[in-house]
Amino acid sequence: MLETIREKFTGWIAGLIIGAISIALVISFGNMNQTPLEQDVVITVNDREITLIDYREEYTNQLLQFQEVFGDEIPKSLEFTIQESATENLIMKTLLNDYVDAQGYRVSPEYVAELITTNPNFQLGEGFNRENYQAILSSQGVSQSQYENDLRIELQINQLRRGLIESSFITPSEFRQFVELQMEERDGQYLLIPSSKFADQVSLDKEAVSAFYTENINSFMTEEEIDVEFLSIDIEDIAQSIEFSTLDVEQYYKENLDRFRSNEERKSSHILISFDDEVIEDAALEQSKDILLRIKDGESFEELAEEFSDDGGSAANGGDLGWAEPGLFVSEFDQVLFALEIGEISDPVKTQFGYHIIRLDDVKEGRSKEFAEIEEELTDEYSRLLAEDRLYDLAEQLDDLALQAYNELDTVADRLALELNHISAITREGSSFLNQQPELIDILFSPSSIEQSENTPVYEFNNSIVVARVVNHRLPETKSFSEVEDEIANLLTAQNSIEIANETAAQMLGLLSSGKTMTELSDLYQLELKEFNELKRNDDALPGAVMDAVFATLKNKIGSNHYSTVATGEDVYVFEVLRLNSGRLDNYNDQERDSGKIALAEQLGTYEMASFARELRENAEVEINPNLFSDAYDL
DSSP: OOHHHIIIIIOEEEEEEEOTTTOOEEEEEEESSOOTTTTSEEEEETTEEEEHHHHHHHHHHHHHHHHHHHTTOOOGGGHHHHHHHHHHHHHHHHHHHHHHHHTTOOOOHHHHHHHHHTOGGGEETTEEOHHHHHHHHHHTTOOHHHHHHHHHHHHHHHHHHHHHHHTOOOOHHHHHHHHHHHTOEEEEEEEEEEGGGGGGGOOOOHHHHHHHHHHTGGGSBOOOEEEEEEEEEEHHHHHHHOOOOHHHHHHHHHHTGGGGBOOOEEEEEEEEEOOOSSSOHHHHHHHHHHHHHHHHTTOOHHHHHHHHOSOHHHHTTTTEEEEEOTTSSOHHHHHHHTTOOTTOBOOOEEETTEEEEEEEEEEEOOOBOOHHHHHHHHHHHHHHHHHHHHHHHHHHHHHHHHHHHOSOOHHHHHHHTOOOEEEEEEOTTOOSGGGGOHHHHHHHTSHHHHHHOOOOOOEEETTEEEEEEEEEEEOOOBOOHHHHHHHHHHHHHHHHHHHHHHHHHHHHHHHHHTTOOHHHHHHHHTOOEEEEEEEOTTOOSSOHHHHHHHHHSOGGGTTTTOOEEEEOSSEEEEEEEEEEEOOOGGGSOHHHHHHHHHHHHHHHHHHHHHHHHHHHHHHSOEEEOTTTTSGGGOO
16 A cells, blocks of 8 residues: 555545444545544534544445445435435444443453454464554554454444343244244236337327426536546556566565564463452452362363353353464463463463453464565565655655646656546546545536646555646536437336336236136236246345235235236236245254244344434434535535
């Protein structure tokens, strides 16, 4: 990552949002240069304040989720939905965080460390690599303490959720009803009436098309557009042009030997007895000593950990903390762990989290990697390092020259022997590569760029740097009738076609009520009669609207010549449900029943969590800056 260039020229950083269940690393972007505006408090939750920079990071995270569904072209109509979702997410996170903190939910640093060391994002080669971990966080502008604190908070909230799930009580009757409903199967038949079948029956005159154009004139506007010229320098091109020898790489290896020497790793287990206002320290120490005596008398360390340890994350695994390098745990714990022999169990060790009984389970000796083992990756790293240095120098030159040139890039291109590139018809919400930097797009569409064609500052795009200027600007204008005539005609034809399809379906229902059969209608209307068999609620064999209608059919209507219609946009379905087979509990083995109970408990627990969160929200004092969704805080 070109961290120095990003900091100098774009000021963008990444914030880490931790998924409480998957513990996946998701990156969203905010602005490092926190101006006074960005320090504005935009939301107050009880006595907690949320600043504009916090809101922007959450908004960007929400935006990324919508982009997964809609791609880069997110409809403008969803803008308020995204803003509102980001606001409510921040409010709920704040409320839940305050609640779990007040209720004493705790996650031990050992469990946090275990999750980090087993996270694939932070592993390099055979296992966890501390330098890689720190480099990833550093490259995203996130401190190690900030990341680990965010992870700890999410885990505490997940403890609350798990507690609600595990406390959900399911009676045998409820479980039977759940199975009967969820595993219910329905059989039937349907006729699909495609609206396109009636397109040739639609007759449109030019006056109707023209009238629609006139009545909806504001729907036929072009977008504001700019044409841009830009200069770019790519790190890959620089890397290919840099010359160095194997001796240079060997010297680089020798200068960085410590990086290629793995630390000793130790696998350990522990039992944590915590103390707080309710459990005094002396009592925790005495309990730890009693447990230690029981271990020495031959009782299972793992069983005692499951029964007594206050570290919920490791207790379920018999106290197992996995592998760790020096410095991963708090210092008191770390010192004792790295002084133990394999199989040795420590006396109670006091840390800020309580008393720990530590057992050393295994040791991996540290070793240095030979140059030959990593020569290829070192060569790539060395060439990239040189290229980054060269790119940084060129970025400074490009920035200075573009600033001096003010509103032209030809002389800059000549000085640096670069090709001047062009992109036409860029819109604010477009999909050009420049749209990947919203801040740059804002600058390009600013009055100074449009009116004076000023050169922008240098921006980073993945592994390249770019400076740009506007060379042409077009305001939105009404499209001519001739430009949209075919589009309108197709739209009106489609609307009329679906109306005819619905009228046809209504005629078919009338014929069915007078005694005709689905087979006869299939022949009469030249439609294929299709069946659905053993259809379950979560199947995707039919469109969602049809699935909903099939399972909304009342039981007393099934198999009694009851017919229904449902439209899905372009098609209309006429269907009949013939049979219903309730889910049977005796069709499932013990393992399937247990899985079903877990699924139901998860479902009920999720409902309870949502209900609990709504209650927190209803009882909270929340103030939202009225300008948050306005141009005053333009995102």
